[in-house]
Amino acid sequence: MPASTQLKELLADNTMPAAPELTIMEKNQRVRCLACGHRCRIGLGKSGVCRVRFNDNGQLRAPAGYVAGLNVDPIEKKPLYHAFPGCDALSFGMLGCDYHCSFCQNWISSQTLRDKRAVAMPNFVTPEKLVSLATTNNVPVIVSTYNEPLITADWAVEIFKLAKPHGITCGFVSNGNATPEVLEYIRPYVDLYKVDLKGFDDKRYRSLGGVLQTVLDTIRLLVQMEFWVEVVTLVVPGFNDSTQELQRIAEFLAGVSPDLPWHVTAFHPDYHMTDPSPTPINTLLRAHDIGTQAGLNYVYMGNLAGRKHAFEDTRCVKCDELLIERHGFSVEKNRLRDGRCPKCNTPLPGFGLTRPS
Ligand code: SF4
Incomplete structure (x- = not known):
């Protein structure tokens, strides 16, 4: 039996x-x-676009009981820069995705059951075990990441329900293809939400398997529902790096909230997209300028393979004091005092900023 058929079973x-x-x-x-924006209508014996949720005798089944990736990562790697700076996050991922991005950097786990070459094996685990890993390692955050967490939201909630009484904060690292219903469902358990905004052109969004408007609606709703939200745009040469497109992204985000951190990160050739070169640093600098000119208070450059630069640090929006100094995924200095600027006392927007790292 082919490995992909065995994996499906x-x-x-x-x-x-x-x-x-x-x-x-x-x-x-x-x-x-209703777990994601596709809102699949699924007939008997069939699965949805994500391939991992299916109709079994009239009952919708959802993934549970395993992880395909499990690590303790710095929270900066998610990236979340305004939540628990310098802390670790227990990070788990499952299999499958509702998108099929040609530049996916996690395609072996995300494209399971869609691409025969994507065969990652599940490791079986209980929610109790995952939570005890977090508590015994004194990790303050658990994050569903690596594949799209919306399509496996049901089991994430099982884990997060157990984690919350231990004072653990939970998060999603997501493509933002959500529905109001799934956001309502996860809100009691999820406080941190990172969204990928992959461009501002609906035609190209559809080539990845998404719809631009759905992601824009998700970002607005997440902010209204008071999740702590950070947004990432992987800047891909020739795909979404035009000045006009970056301006449209930045203006949209600033219109939602000038305090939304925007991470502009470097692309490296991967999966089906091997033609474009890695994103030049000048392109990221241009994106950074566009973000600040649009009115965003916190624009970060990332994925630059350990190259130290000023645009990975957090500065006070009022007096420009250095608040958090970073190098890659490490926090070198956290000068926040009770979540505020030590010089002018302006609060930094975010979540879990008063906890010592
Ligand atoms: S999670 Fe999304 S893609 Fe999967 S079945 Fe549900 S609506 Fe369809």
């Missing part, structure tokens, strides 16, 4: 009934899934 065996909040029963035993 293995994953089907490791599922749970999807949360009722994310399911609508329809005629003829069809089900409507």
